[in-house]
Amino acid sequence: MKWLGYIRAGAKAKYIPQEELDISDCGEKVRKIIEEHLKSLGVIQWIEPITLFEDDFKTKINTLKSDESQASAMEHAVKHAISVKMDDNPVFYTSLLEKLQKILDETTNDWIERKKKLEEFIEREVEKGTKSQSESLGLDEKEYAFFEVVKKYIVSEEPQNDVIKEERENYISNNIIELSKSIAVDVRKVVVDNYVVDWTNNQTKTADIERAIFMLLNKNYFKQIQLKSRKSMTQSLLNLAKKHYSIVK
Secondary structure (H helix, E strand, O other): OHHHHHHHHHHHHHOOOOOOOOOOOOOHHHHHHHHHHHHHHOOOOOOOOOOOOOOOHHHHHOOOOOHHHHHHHHHHHHHHHHHHHHHHOHHHHHHHHHHHHHHHHHOOOOHHHHHHHHHHHHHHHHOOOOHHHHHHHOOOHHHHHHHHHHHHHHHHHOOOOOEEEOOOOEEEOHHHHHHHHHHHHHHHHHHHHHOOOOHHHOHHHHHHHHHHHHHHHHHHOOOOOOHHHHHHHHHHHHHHHHHHOOOOO
């Protein structure tokens, strides 16, 4: 029973919740037996994955004995957390995913260093999520999601003197930051002023919100943002509005 408990703890930490059971490498007869067995009895999820949302996350990680197992469990937990939050702020969480991949690339076969960097990454960025970033800009988290989208499109069309690319970070001018904040706040106001019950499921009402966002950008920001970017930005902002304002409060 002790050994079974140890196996369960290890499997619990390493289990990847977003992936289904893969039996493609089994023979045809074996696959058929497994499939029939699962259909007839169903599956009891005895092993739940460790997630970053648990209060005892670190305690559960520490039940694993090797640096490799702990690093692997943290990697999967981070990926799961990002996948769960991705739609809330795609730009921000995509950047976290890129940072995670960079850590993995830099620590190939060095499990001690990978574990250390993942611990720092989780504490410094993943656990805090968008809350600390939005607060530092004076925005709420919904506005911050709009802000990240707007900033992405503005940066893509800015001259190099406003966006200085270095080896580790992109340093963006304060003008871009302030412009992105202003647009994000205005977009939130437009959505809140125009959305109605069940608007995300009504094509006409959805089109009204999309038009309102586009008109805002055309009226107030046509000098700062190119037309092509305004059009592309509108669709991305609409998708975020659907996510964050699907229910009228």
